[in-house]
Amino acid sequence: MINFEEELKKFHPSLEVEDAEEAIYNQDLTDMADLLVKMIKESGVDVNGQ
Amino acid sequence: MFCYNCGCQLSEHDYCTACGADVSLYKKIMHVSNMFYNEGLEKAGVRDLSGAINSLRQSLKFNKNNIEARNLLGLVYFEMGEAVAALSEWVISKNIRPEKNVADDYIGMIQSNASRLDAINQTIKKYNYAYTYCVQGSKDLAVIQLKKVLALNPKFIRAHLLLALLYMDGEHWEQAGKEIQKCLRIDRNNTQSLRYMKEVEHMLSSDEGDRPSSKRKKDETMRYQSDNEIIIQPLNVKENKGGGFSTILNILIGLVIGAAAMYFLAVPAVQKDAQIKIQEETVKWGNQLDVKTSELKNLENQIAALKNSNSELNQQLTGITGENGTMSVIDRLLKAAAIYMETENLEQTAEALESIEQDMNVESASEEFQNLYHLLRNTVGPKIAGDYREKGYTYYRNEDFEAAIEFLKKAVYYDSSNANSLLDLGNAYRKNGDSDEAIATYDQVIEQFPDTEYARRAQQFKKELETEE
Numbered sequence: 001m002i003n004f005e006e007e008l009k010k011f012h013p014s015l016e017v018e019d020a021e022e023a024i025y026n027q028d029l030t031d032m033a034d035l036l037v038k039m040i041k042e043s044g045v046d047v048n049g050q
Numbered sequence: 051m052f053c054y055n056c057g058c059q060l061s062e063h064d065y066c067t068a069c070g071a072d073v074s075l076y077k078k079i080m081h082v083s084n085m086f087y088n089e090g091l092e093k094a095g096v097r098d099l100s101g102a103i104n105s106l107r108q109s110l111k112f113n114k115n116n117i118e119a120r121n122l123l124g125l126v127y128f129e130m131g132e133a134v135a136a137l138s139e140w141v142i143s144k145n146i147r148p149e150k151n152v153a154d155d156y157i158g159m160i161q162s163n164a165s166r167l168d169a170i171n172q173t174i175k176k177y178n179y180a181y182t183y184c185v186q187g188s189k190d191l192a193v194i195q196l197k198k199v200l201a202l203n204p205k206f207i208r209a210h211l212l213l214a215l216l217y218m219d220g221e222h223w224e225q226a227g228k229e230i231q232k233c234l235r236i237d238r239n240n241t242q243s244l245r246y247m248k249e250v251e252h253m254l255s256s257d258e259g260d261r262p263s264s265k266r267k268k269d270e271t272m273r274y275q276s277d278n279e280i281i282i283q284p285l286n287v288k289e290n291k292g293g294g295f296s297t298i299l300n301i302l303i304g305l306v307i308g309a310a311a312m313y314f315l316a317v318p319a320v321q322k323d324a325q326i327k328i329q330e331e332t333v334k335w336g337n338q339l340d341v342k343t344s345e346l347k348n349l350e351n352q353i354a355a356l357k358n359s360n361s362e363l364n365q366q367l368t369g370i371t372g373e374n375g376t377m378s379v380i381d382r383l384l385k386a387a388a389i390y391m392e393t394e395n396l397e398q399t400a401e402a403l404e405s406i407e408q409d410m411n412v413e414s415a416s417e418e419f420q421n422l423y424h425l426l427r428n429t430v431g432p433k434i435a436g437d438y439r440e441k442g443y444t445y446y447r448n449e450d451f452e453a454a455i456e457f458l459k460k461a462v463y464y465d466s467s468n469a470n471s472l473l474d475l476g477n478a479y480r481k482n483g484d485s486d487e488a489i490a491t492y493d494q495v496i497e498q499f500p501d502t503e504y505a506r507r508a509q510q511f512k513k514e515l516e517t518e519e
Contacts, residue, residue, distance in 0.1 A: 002249050004219040008185070010242070011212055013178045015134040017171045024138050031114035032079045037054050040072075 051080055083113035090119065094126055099207075099237040102126050117143050121153050130237060131206030133160070133170045173203040180212065189216050207233050207240065214246050223253045379410050380419060387426055396434040400464065403427055427464070435465030443474055451482035469495060469504040476508060485515050 015023055051060045054076055056069040064074035090105030103126055109119040124139035137160065140153035160167055180195035196213040199206060210233045217226035227250045233243040272283045371377045386402030389395055403426060406412070412423050442457030458475040465471065476491035488511070495508035 002215070002218060002246065004215060007215050011181060011184075011208065011215075013181050014132070014174045014208065016174050016178070017134060017137075017167065020134045020137055020141075023134070024141055027138065027142070029114045029142070031110065032083075032112040033054060033076060034114070036075055036079060 051077065079112050083109045083111075083116050083119065085109075086112065087116055087119040087122070090126075091122060093239075094122060097237065098239040099126050099130055100240045103130075115146055117147050117151065117153075120146075121151075121156070124153065124156060128156075129205060131173075131203050131208065134174065169202055173199050173206060176202070177206065177209055177212075180209070184212065184216065189219065192216055204232075205236050207237055207243075210236075211240075211242055211246065214243075214250075218246065218249065218253075221253075223250050223257070226250050227254070379406055379415070382406050383419060383423055383426075387422060390426060390430060396430050396437065399426065399430045400434045400460070403430065404460075431464030435461045435463075435468060435471065438464065439468065439471045439474070442471070442478070446474060446478050446481070449481070451478045454478040455482060455484075466498075469499045469502065472498070473504050473508060476511065480511060480515060485518075488512075489515055 052058060053060055053066040053069060053071060053073060055071040056066060058066060058068035060073055060077070061067050064077065065071065066073050086105045086109035090102040090109060093099075093105055094102035103123065106119045106123040106126065109116050110123065113119075120139050120143040124136040124143070127133075127139065128136035137157065140156045143153035144151055144157065160170070176195050176199045180192045180199060183189070183192035183195060193213065193216050196209050196216070199209045200213070203209070210229045214226045214229035214233070217223070217229065227247065230243050230247045230250060233240055234247065237243065382402055383406055386399050386406070389402060390399040403423065406423065412420055415423070438457045438461035442454045442459075442461055445451070445454035445457060448454075455475065455478045458471055458478055461468065461471040462475055472491060472495050476488050476495060479485075479488035479491055492508035492512040492515075496505045496512075499505050
């Protein structure tokens with residue numbers, strides 16, 4: 001049996017057009033490639049393979 | 051594929067031929083991103099939009115610069131009615147690759163049409179209002195708002211799902227099922243839709259089987275939606291297919307009811323009208339009767355008057371034509387005249403004249419009658435007067451005074467200028483003991499013949515009578 005209150009919690013207000021710009025700016029675009037490069041840099045491995 | 055270090059294009063080797071950086075892991079990450087993109091594309095092709103979103107987001111997690119994945123993700127969002135999310139992806143895509151990017155076209159398509167952009171914004175606002183109503187408990191208002199949202203954007207899956215949830219909460223399972231069907235047409239494998247649909251089907255199937263009898267009695271209807279109408283059909287109603295006999299019976303019952311209604315409603319009014327007419331007719335005839343009655347009375351009065359007139363005329367007629375009528379008297383007068391002219395019989399003529407005088411008043415007769423009567427009388431009178439006087443005197447001397455009076459009266463009648471006759475008559479009265487008549491006769495003598503011997507003698511006889519009394 002579906003509980004209305006519990007299901008309602010899964011719904012959220014939708015972003016309006018005016019809020020789109022802020023949402024875009026706040027979006028984290030870090031991906032796996034970025035993580036990989038960061039890890040490589042932190043490890044200190046010479047990018048030339050040394 | 052380009053080197054993450056120097057940006058040169060990579061070869062098939064696991065290292066960059068330009069800078070020598072180890073790109074094996076990097077290549078794998080790119081491959082995984084592409085794999086997820088392909089998966090997302092395949093799912094989008096079969097309308098598994100939720101699955102496509104998951105795959106494409108995974109792809110972007112591995113490679114944020116996967117422009118195709120980002121553009122496709124924006125498309126999928128837009129198809130699900132999430133316009134702002136779609137715009138976000140396209141804007142990011144355009145920032146990553148400003149040139150030769152299809153995201154530019156997508157953004158232009160939305161922003162170029164101001165009314166469409168406004169409609170999108172209105173849709174989002176109304177959805178947010180609806181969500182707020184749901185949180186506040188105003189479910190009816192939320193339903194209304196969501197219907198407006200879906201009128202503007204029929205592909206807004208979240209609005210469909212929220213509306214379905216509201217229907218399910220209100221136990222409108224059929225309507226909830228309809229909304230969920232719409233969601234599944236857009237996004238075939240939407241998890242939430244599938245879960246709601248399972249619940250709806252479960253409730254609908256249980257309603258058909260296990261509903262208690264009391265509730266069954268109350269809810270014995272079938273509801274289904276046809277276009278924009280909800281049709282509620284009672285289940286236990288059996289259509290009457292009997293036809294003939296029941297139809298005839300119903301018609302007969304209807305006729306009876308109609309006749310009863312007519313009898314109780316129409317007939318009294320008709321009777322009242324008839325009574326009013328009868329009363330009017332009665333009044334009219336009563337008035338006519340009164341008129342006729344008055345006419346009748348007038349006629350009766352006229353008849354009475356005519357009868358009186360008739361009787362008077364009859365009397366007059368009798369007076370004229372009767373035995374002693376005028377005609378008869380005239381005949382007798384003419385007869386008396388004829389007797390005298392033919393026979394010169396004085397006595398018969400005198401008798402006729404006397405009978406005439408006895409039966410009528412000669413003075414009331416016509417002038418001609420009187421003239422003839424007086425002529426005869428004056429002709430016959432003096433002659434017959436002498437005879438009557440002699441007879442009367444004879445009876446006087448014989449002391450038959452009554453006979454003497456009779457003849458002397460006639461003598462005086464026919465010749466009143468004869469004093470002797472008058473005096474003798476007085477004496478006859480006196481001798482007969484009739485003092486009053488005697489005195490009256492003596493007075494006549496005295497009056498008619500004053501200063502004569504007759505008057506003196508009458509005076510003397512009168513005194514004697516008065517002395518005796």
